[in-house]
Amino acid sequence: MMLNKGTLGRPAEGRKWRGLAGAAAAMMLAASLSGCMYPRERMAESQAPSMDVVAGVQAVVDLYQQKKGLLPIKNANQETPVYEKFVIDFPKLQRENFMSDLPAASFEKGGSYYFLIQNEEQDPTVKLMPLTIFQSVNDVQGWVDQYGRSHEGVLPAAGEAYPGYSRIDFKKLGQREPSVRSLYSGGALPFMMSDEGRVYADYGSDMMRFAQKRGLDKVGAELDLRQLLAEDTDFVPVKSPPFKLVGGEPVAQPE
Incomplete structure (x- = not known):
C-alpha cells in the first residue's frame, strides 16, 4: 500500500529534525545499517535490535517519503489489526536503491521482527512487531x-x-x-x-x-x-x- 504524501498532513513538530540531516546523511545511514546491528548470536540472546537500527530505517523511510511523496509500505486491508499493518516494503527500498542491505532483525533477512509504520497519516514512525x-x-x-x-x-x-x-x-x-x-x-x-x-x-x-x-x-x-x-x-x-x-x-x- 502506498499512501500519497499529500494526504498525510504536515509532520509533527517533533519530527522536524529529520529533514535537517539531509538526503546524504540518510543515505549513509541506509548504507551502514548492517554495521549498526547486533551480531546474530547476540540477537538470539537479546531478541531485539539496537536502537540505531530503528533510527536508520526511520531515516530511510523519511527520505523515501521526501523523494517519492509516498510511504514504502505493503498493502493492508481494513480487517488487518492496527498493530500488524503497514509493514515496510524492504524489497522495494532495495530495488530503488534506498537501502544496500536489510536489517538482520527483519523477517526478510531471517530475523524475528516485522518493521512497521505507525501513525502513518500524521507522523509516520517506524516500530517493531515481534514475530x-x-x-x-x-x-x-x-x-x-x-x-x-x-x-x-x-x-x-x-x-x-x-x-x-x-x-x-x-x-x-x-x-x-x-x-x-x-x-x-x-x-x-x-x-x-x-x-x-x-x-x-x-x-x-x-x-x-x-x-x-x-x-x-x-x-x-x-x-x-x-x-x-x-x-x-x-x-x-x-x-x-x-x-x-x-x-x-x-x-x-x-x-
Missing part, C-alpha cells in the same frame, strides 16, 4: 480451535482474566504453555482468550506500569492503553485487544 509473540499466539489459537471442535464448542477456560476474557487451561489442551517474554518488562507474557475463543497476549501488567509512569490521572479512562506501549517504546503490542483504565486498573475491552 515470536505473533506466532506463539497463533499456535495457541490453533490448539484452542482444535479443542473446541472436538468438545462441541466448549472452550478450555481456566478462570476469568477480565470480563469477557479467560485464562487458558493448557492441561486440557494437552500442551505446554509457550514461554514468551514481554519486550516491555522481560517478564512472562500470559495468554488469554475471549468468550468467543479468540486468543490474545495479555499486556495488562505492562500497561499498568506504563500508565503509572505517565500518571494515572493523565491517562484518563478513554485512552486505549496499547498506545502507551507503542508510543513509549520501539515495539507494538501485537495480538492484544484494546485496554482501558477501569477503576484505576487496565481492563481488556471487546474488539
Whole structure:
C-alpha cells in the first residue's frame, strides 16, 4: 500500500529534525545499517535490535517519503489489526536503491521482527512487531480451535482474566504453555482468550506500569492503553485487544 504524501498532513513538530540531516546523511545511514546491528548470536540472546537500527530505517523511510511523496509500505486491508499493518516494503527500498542491505532483525533477512509504520497519516514512525509473540499466539489459537471442535464448542477456560476474557487451561489442551517474554518488562507474557475463543497476549501488567509512569490521572479512562506501549517504546503490542483504565486498573475491552 502506498499512501500519497499529500494526504498525510504536515509532520509533527517533533519530527522536524529529520529533514535537517539531509538526503546524504540518510543515505549513509541506509548504507551502514548492517554495521549498526547486533551480531546474530547476540540477537538470539537479546531478541531485539539496537536502537540505531530503528533510527536508520526511520531515516530511510523519511527520505523515501521526501523523494517519492509516498510511504514504502505493503498493502493492508481494513480487517488487518492496527498493530500488524503497514509493514515496510524492504524489497522495494532495495530495488530503488534506498537501502544496500536489510536489517538482520527483519523477517526478510531471517530475523524475528516485522518493521512497521505507525501513525502513518500524521507522523509516520517506524516500530517493531515481534514475530515470536505473533506466532506463539497463533499456535495457541490453533490448539484452542482444535479443542473446541472436538468438545462441541466448549472452550478450555481456566478462570476469568477480565470480563469477557479467560485464562487458558493448557492441561486440557494437552500442551505446554509457550514461554514468551514481554519486550516491555522481560517478564512472562500470559495468554488469554475471549468468550468467543479468540486468543490474545495479555499486556495488562505492562500497561499498568506504563500508565503509572505517565500518571494515572493523565491517562484518563478513554485512552486505549496499547498506545502507551507503542508510543513509549520501539515495539507494538501485537495480538492484544484494546485496554482501558477501569477503576484505576487496565481492563481488556471487546474488539
